Amino acid sequence: MRISKKLEQAHAKEDKPTFSFEFFVPKTSQGVQNLYDRMDRMYGLGPQFIDVTWNAGGRLSNLTTEIVDTSQSIIGLDTCMHLTCTGMPKKLVEDALRDAYNSGCQNILALRGDPPTDTEKWQATEGGFSYAKDLVKYIRAEYGDYFDIGVAAYPEGTDEEPDVDLLIEHLKEKCDAGADFIITQMFYNVDKFLAWVTKCRAAGITIPIIPGIMPISTHASFLRRANWCKINIPQNFHDALEPVKNDDMAVRELGTKLVADMCQKMLDSGEIKHLHFYTMNLEKATIMVLEDLKIIQPNTSANPPLPWRQSLALGRQDETVRPIFWKNRKQSYINRTQDWDEFPNGRWGDSRSPAYGELENYGRFLRYSSGQSQDLWGEPTSIKDIGNLFAKYVSGDVKSLPWSDSPISNEVELIKPQLIDLNSRGFLTINSQPAINGVKSSDPVHGWGPKNGYVYQKAYLELLVSPKVLATIVERIGVDGNLTYYSVNKDGELSFNVNDNSPNAVTWGIYPGKEVIQPTIVEKISFLAWKDEAFGLGEEWASCYPSSSKSRELIDSIVNSWHLINIVNNDFHDQLGIFDIFEGLTAVEN
């Protein structure tokens, strides 16, 4: 969504300040992965949007659009992409805008960019742009009102141009070229800032001005950045920080107070309603300021609109149904379905046809290197070892599994002892959900969707089962009239007890004035697409161990001979019935 519209809506709804985070492009792949994890966590704080900086020209420039895409598609954050224009061939600008468009990103911060270090002077590339205002005009001409366009402002001048009044003239030109909002350079002197805002307004600049806030982490970095940006540091900052400059903890605590006070002063002025934080890709300092200001608006705990995180990618905004299989691998699901023309909106129905992306196109499955995998999951040499590892994941002592990117969710509490018991007997559970027979949609653990609703789930289990016990389990499923299942091995031998191919809704919600929402399903075609990924994950895990090792042999034998089975207890009044079919069985004789 466009930032200006989003802020307008937020401030119309509630008289509470809003905020956003800026991240820069990390230098390594592992850094990118860590940033994604951090963005995912900071989503929970409820930012209105995030910014991702631009890395002009370098090999990292593609990374900007990749991070923007991930932020929009997978993390579900409205994103503003920085885009610099000097030294940029026009083709690169075009590509970047098109990539942003395709990601569903609707916000561009149009920047001039730093001069190349070798020439120390700005110069336009052939057919390129000389000024940010040219880029603003170009975006507006090419994309109409699709993008919100932000521009930068320097309340205390820049290194090259200390004349603030002249800079306001330039800013006015950028506004006149079509900008929608302004984000400022960092500063610490609120009085100077507010006086500058008044000057801007007097100069006819009417669009929202968003102050850029740099939290204070260490004394050294604080001074370095302030000096680099040539900004004024008020005396009270010096007075407070100088005496404790060697005590990082004290600097951070006092710094938090100082920055929060300056934010509060801006908010109290009535001129400012939104704060933009330069996070420097760190969480702690920003969170401390937000906590001091008491304006964190948690995104996750209350009522997420659906039981899974919505994607903001272009064409995906209406997506309301997903198969349960990728519950713990949402990134993979989004990647594999990114070429779908249409997402199931409320029913699986007509979108059953699009093929899931071929696995080969999505690279390896496992997030971790061989070494990391061994560190995380040890060197199992028996089914019992693996069962215990899975049991530790269920109990929360292990934070991920090859089949689960993130720690197990709170909802497992209802069936934790049963899952631990199953795994300790060698039934390797890779996915599950408890039965929920109508709890309020506001329930802190199981709730989702609008208020005054009720949510439901059918108990679900997905596990790897040794061929020795498969027949017994399938027979017991057949006797129970409420259980449905699909089972498949690596070679694709499929069995099931479902009459037609209609999807089975395993999560649904009932709300005032609405149709039934049924966001999670079990369904054959998607199970077969998941099956290749599930066995592929096992193979990759095996290959983390040396080829002659006991661990590799063990995991390979599971992948090659065991069956992946999913079971739904359709009687959602019955929490533990699904476990009865395993009574007295163990996966293998030991």
Next chain:
Amino acid sequence: MRISKKLEQAHAKEDKPTFSFEFFVPKTSQGVQNLYDRMDRMYGLGPQFIDVTWNAGGRLSNLTTEIVDTSQSIIGLDTCMHLTCTGMPKKLVEDALRDAYNSGCQNILALRGDPPTDTEKWQATEGGFSYAKDLVKYIRAEYGDYFDIGVAAYPEGTDEEPDVDLLIEHLKEKCDAGADFIITQMFYNVDKFLAWVTKCRAAGITIPIIPGIMPISTHASFLRRANWCKINIPQNFHDALEPVKNDDMAVRELGTKLVADMCQKMLDSGEIKHLHFYTMNLEKATIMVLEDLKIIQPNTSANPPLPWRQSLALGRQDETVRPIFWKNRKQSYINRTQDWDEFPNGRWGDSRSPAYGELENYGRFLRYSSGQSQDLWGEPTSIKDIGNLFAKYVSGDVKSLPWSDSPISNEVELIKPQLIDLNSRGFLTINSQPAINGVKSSDPVHGWGPKNGYVYQKAYLELLVSPKVLATIVERIGVDGNLTYYSVNKDGELSFNVNDNSPNAVTWGIYPGKEVIQPTIVEKISFLAWKDEAFGLGEEWASCYPSSSKSRELIDSIVNSWHLINIVNNDFHDQLGIFDIFEGLTAVEN
């Protein structure tokens, strides 16, 4: 569905005889309406299909296709249309087949037809057909495998052709021309019939033979028909009936036993699995035979697939969602939506656009004449009178209302005292449903859909409210966070408290291995379409009384000044909360 396929499925599923009913075209409109009511009741007995006879050439021939259409579309019975070919211009045959096709009818009984009485000889019209086999060939050529084609057979010969062997040759020709099944003339001599079947099989006739059974109502009609058809009456029939021929009741009871015995003998032979009854448009005699045979398979009590009767009209078979407003006027709903290209299948969503048929095209609303209406609903002269009439409908003492074609359903028991109380206070309830918080889908009153499911309903009330209390009621609805409403008067002044225009599912079911089924909704556009009909019904009711009468004035004043309001209690855990908003109120001061 094609009869041959339907019977094949029924007999594969269960080793139990099946049956069907034949109806003829009544001579008056009232007779047609009575036949529809009878067909609707006999639907409940579970026939595999019904036959409707053809009225060649006469002014009634359109009535055949109209009855076929109603049977398929509204009553939901698979229907076989008789079609005679001699004396029929080819254009009429073409029209009849196209009408049948458009009704979703897939079964034609291809007949030669009786010779015109003036010539006493069959003769083909120009370009027409001379023999039934020509008609069979024509249908097969024009429609491929779309239609199941039945042909008639005469096990004891006909008036014109007593040579049974020659008739078997003709029958074989009709089979070779493409017939799918055979229905026989009535008979009472089972031995002769079974011998004839053996001869047919020996002659190479392999398609199913369905015996036509004529139950015995009175002694006179029994003799007359047997004589007319020139069929043999076994001695035991004479011996049993002759002594009691003047006692209609005894004739019917003994006749039932005799006919049931002959049916049982045929079923025991193993050759016959399906019985076709010539009902003569009467219920009792046929039902008595079926009861004696113990083969009635009630269609309604156990598990109808949806909470409303499915239509078998072409293009409507996948219809799975209807607005609640027409709950008691299904014929009107089907008529008004018959031109829709597509019916909502599982969600209201994309089919919101088709306009409901304009009311003018569907004639008057009220089923009854002025006299009948007065007989049914008296001559009310006060709101209290009308309230009492409505209360009597709720209690079952009045069988219909202008807004309800049929008696109130059993489900009302849960809220009966509340509805009676409301009406007695002048709140005129024209539709309602109780809240159901998950009862088994097999529940005899509220259940529908596949087994092992759970069904739910939100409490619903639709009523006419005097302007005096409307504001209070709307205010009280607003205070309760769980109630949503739409209110409109005759002039179209609409108010509501629903945020968006999404449909509100008020009935839904959860089943093993399926998406949530949500067959009944409340929704703005359809409410506005219903509103015109609802006020129109009131106007027609008013016009049943003389123009200067107190009754007309009273009903007209309600139509012209009261509001039609529908209210949903979205908290389906709460049965009676919806009635709280009427506490202490009466519709008018008396």
